[in-house]
Amino acid sequence: MALPVYATTGQRIGYYSFLTYCGLVFFFLIAPIFVVLPLSFSSSPFFEFTREFMSFESEAWSIRWYKQMLGICDPDAVITTVCTDKWMRGTVNSFYIGFVSTFLATALGTVAALGLSRPHMPFKGLIMAILISPMIVPLIITAAGMFFFYSKLGLTHSYTGLILAHTALGTPFVVITVTATLTGFDNNLIRASQSLGGDTMRTFFKVIMPLILPGVISGALFAFITSFDEVVVVLFVGSVEQVTIPRQMWAGLRQEISPVILCMATCLVALSIALLTTVELLRRRSERLRGIKNR
């Protein structure tokens, strides 16, 4: 939408104020994310832009909180919050729970999406609604239900419980992305492969998989970030033993107000940029593969 050369002054004013409005909205969307970056290098224990900090005085800038995040304790620091290895343990746990549940969610979700995309699927609408429901039901309700039921099975305060919960939360994303990739999938390719003597497994890995791989990977990334960011279920189903990054950040915000949160936040922003880039590249590749011109 560009302004034609013959636009009147009124139209010009309207157009530019529209652009300004949009600019402000984009600023509203994106600016808060980058507020944390500079503050994570502040030496002050408060979440504030102090005058010294803004005038780039060297004492006001430091990487001490990053050191704390990594569990390196500074013996002669003036203000020391309790030095813990919780952040590092949280990181390890987050990746562990994230990877295992992503793997399970991707495997289950991809196979289910293959079934759902077949032309002869019975009760498709109902089954789809059930499979998507973990994404729709508010997390607090999911957490309450899981807490009640898993405690009967002795799964609360265990990694198994958290992994099962996160797998359930991640599968809708895999199902959605893989079914989206499968729309317009040419079923003749499967017939061709079978007529040439490929058995089910061979057809799957040699014909179907390469074509739906972009969808599978982006679904997996969605599942991973869901698990990685999830805090409500972790709070209620997990225990202090299963501390994850979001849980530690939650504790950091509720109890100790430690600036280490800002360092972790910065790392998480970097991670989300990396994941977003990957997903975008995959989406474009997938559209190219399926011959869909830019929508």
Added chain:
Amino acid sequence: MSSETLSGPILTSDGIPLKVSLRKAEKRNKIRAFLLVLPLLAFILITFIIPIGDMLARSVDDRYINTVFPKTFEIYKKWDKQDLPPEEVYETMFFEINAAKGFKIGKASTRMNYSKSGWKSLIKKSQRKFKKIKEGPYKEQMIAIDKRWGDPLYWKALGEMVDPTTMGYYLNSVDLKYDSNKEIIAQPENRRIYNHTWIKTFKVSLLVTLFTLMLGYPIAYLLATLPLKYSNLLMICVLLPFWTSLLVRTVAWMIILQQNGVFNNLMVIAGLIADENRWKLMYNETGTIIVMTQILLPFMVLPLYSVMKTISPSYMKAALNLGASPLHAFWKVYMPNSLPGVSAGGLLVFIIAIGYFITPELVGGKDGQMIGNWIAYHLKTTLNWGLCAALGSVLLFVMLVFYWVYNKIIGVENIKLG
């Protein structure tokens, strides 16, 4: 089929009618498709649907107290609810309190306390003092230990628990309760919290939906009409918050909105507000609304964008060509075409907003608490799980109604990600 009437049914090479053979093949295909879905379906049923069902069951479940006082309740049912219960009710109660172990009686008395506060301390006190009572009649001796045993209100409150199921928690979740004759009445003024919270939850969700629409519609329009190389770049601005951790975004907003935060500092430097009366933007409802609007904005923009992308630009051009002013053309041509996107985005944002818990908890303060926070509070702090489940079930029901509407209008399979 004319061919059938001419030469009989068409047969396959092995002599089976084609129709039968086709039906068989189709059935096989159906089973095969279903078998592929089965593992995930079973997994979701066990790890997700059954837990939700468990919560629903818990919201009406009142069996526990019946396992602690089975005989007392049996005799209690025969009582005419006049004055005080007969001696034998006291007697069985006495023995059943003595028989119950510490944990069991504690849990039961907590339940009794929900219908009449005072029961818990009465039971606790009685447990200690009952040792003095060696033999019957028990009625007078129990009243001598604590005169609450002689208060008919306490006894009448038990009537609500004799059934294995109760609607009490649901009544409680909308500020009602049973009175001593099991009639439904309103909670006393000072104990009404939930209706207020329900209204607030809907109000906040509606406002957030409205604000995301106001902010999201123009940028979705811009994204849909800009040339692709620009819109792809701007799309990142929408997708990056979507991919960034919820907690990170909440922390960022806490830095911005606090009293000495970025926003207030800038306003003071700009001279727009005085240093001593900085705006209170956090730990109240305003904070909850601002932060939730930013967090949920991508959920509005993405559905709007995908609908707007399908509206051909030539519609607008045609309207302009026919003499409509740009605003008129937009209102009469573009807007109606984009309505499916508005309903999709609006429903999605509303559905997500009513169940929010983390953001109101962190930036909402006392004033910005939503129903999700009360669910968490009863789950972790008061351990009143029946009430927690009832609140959750009502919320779930509201959600499902909107989900159903969403499914009817848009269809779940059309949810797009990125």
